[in-house]
Amino acid sequence: MSEHDQTNRPRTSPTLNDVAKLAKVSTATVSRCLNNPSQVSKAKRERVMNAVRELGYAPNFGAQALAAKRTNTFGAIIPTMDNAIFARGLQAFQEELGRHGVTLLVASSSYSPELEEEQIRALVARGADALLLIGHDRTADSYAFLEQRRIPYVVAWTFNEAQSRPSIGFDNHKAMKRLMDHVLRLGHRDIALITAPRVGNDRARERFEGVQAAMQAQGLDPASLQIVETPYSIQNGAMAFEGLMSGPARPTAVICGNDVLAAGAMTMAQKLGIDVPGEVSITGFDDIEVAEIVSPGLTTVHVPHRNMGRGAARLLIELRNGEVTQSRVELQADLKLRGSLGAAPS
């Protein structure tokens, strides 16, 4: 039989009713077979299941959602899919949801709170039972909407003592401070930071504050920190690095807000013939695969993306089911020391 076979098969999907007729039972029985098989006698159950198979029946989602008032669909809104860290976490999130019969609706906000608010409304309108969100920064209206509709949600990719919302992640401030403590211990005093835009991005902001905190703890003037703000991309990392190194106050350590920016910095260093870490040290954040590939290897903070995705899924399912739960989970993000960080040149 050809794949393009055009016999006059039903042009419309089989319904519960069709199955019921074929199996000579009521629609209620068919419905029960599918949802609570134990309530149905074995004989009928087999007849029904055969009919289901024969017709290739699959429940109509809209009708199901309408009648049951639950869709078994969760939504996730991430800043962008085009970043390994979200992609990886999301993949794990999805795998775990799949294991629980939940399907995933994904949208991306392009790092815009207004767009994110639209996406939240859209996903809820489409019947998302629960939402995964990234970071705490969003419009007040977004939160008001979620509360009003009583939509379970969890905030991921960050853990912040000060926030009481259900969340799973690591403490960006603490992690970055730990990395910076190490950098300062190596004697660096002229520091530069290449960060993503901090407005509307609490992860970026907290990392920045972690850097400041470490400097203050060492008695350094935080105002001496050179800052370049630029969206995450290799290109931008490279350009920012070039600017810093050709500026008046050449740093001995360039701290990057994530590995993508750091990778850009590393390649530019190589292109400019600047020795890393001899002349300048470079650090990243995330520990994506690129960090191992560049040479020297990139010193960075290892973030457990897959764990975070999986944990978020479990948390969200518990919340949706109304199960009491420890709804704030802090994960560890450890330093990953590699060759790109060395002692300050004397």
Next chain:
Amino acid sequence: MSEHDQTNRPRTSPTLNDVAKLAKVSTATVSRCLNNPSQVSKAKRERVMNAVRELGYAPNFGAQALAAKRTNTFGAIIPTMDNAIFARGLQAFQEELGRHGVTLLVASSSYSPELEEEQIRALVARGADALLLIGHDRTADSYAFLEQRRIPYVVAWTFNEAQSRPSIGFDNHKAMKRLMDHVLRLGHRDIALITAPRVGNDRARERFEGVQAAMQAQGLDPASLQIVETPYSIQNGAMAFEGLMSGPARPTAVICGNDVLAAGAMTMAQKLGIDVPGEVSITGFDDIEVAEIVSPGLTTVHVPHRNMGRGAARLLIELRNGEVTQSRVELQADLKLRGSLGAAPS
């Protein structure tokens, strides 16, 4: 007002009926206001829109789908989100769909045809109006199901003369052959291929065949090609490369099925102190960002992922709308020559 405010607001979403009552019109009028505003008098339209705003009304997706028999939701099933090439293409796909008011449902098959078939059924059951699929390889039942339900779909990430299905992509065979022609022109005769498992993955298979074709065209025995099959990952690429280089017949050129495997090979070469391209040349496929970061730069095939995603979205929307359309689009994938490929050592 606190975010955790718990006043007794409606615990259930407002419906068309609520809006109708508030605006003192019928539900039909409200529905028309939302879908065909031009049919409603200006006065009523304003009254209705005010009520909509006041109540924060958003249509119930299930009910809409049930009544309108169309969901404005497309589905995409990709092998894995955890690979930059799919993530990037999907991001573009989603952006374009969003521009047309279509939302995206994403599932991943983990490279398993059986799992993919399940996902196809699940997405269709959830009301996907159309589907994006990767590659032509899938179960006969999958295709039968799609034809029977008359679900529009497009096959992406590949273009194959021999297939008549709607598709958008590039010719993997041709692209890999072109790369290999170049490799052979540089004098390489001892070739090894590190490829992803070819069963159920036509892209991998066609790339492999492209390698063979180039060898044959040069009068080389295709059987002399050393082949290592391993799933895409840096780790696996590194291990495969190590095996090849410590084996009895050390190749002078290692062709990798994609950049991820190639990146693994490159790092392992560096670790083993093997000079690239002095002792061995390495090539990749895809041209992801990593290709520019490794040193020397990775010679690879540039794949227009974002174009492909955007084009797939347009194609699919046309198909869904029943617009006649050129439904097979071939994109170009060009060689990207960088330092990792050099002349064969003499």
Next chain:
DNA sequence: TTGTAGGCGTTATCAA
């Protein structure tokens, strides 16, 4: 254990 029947929130057809 099984069947009947009402209702979920929209859309769309028909009259008015």
Next chain:
DNA sequence: TTGATAACGCCTACAA
């Protein structure tokens, strides 16, 4: 231009 009203396909009391 508007308003009743009948689908749409499923779930779930409630009855039998």
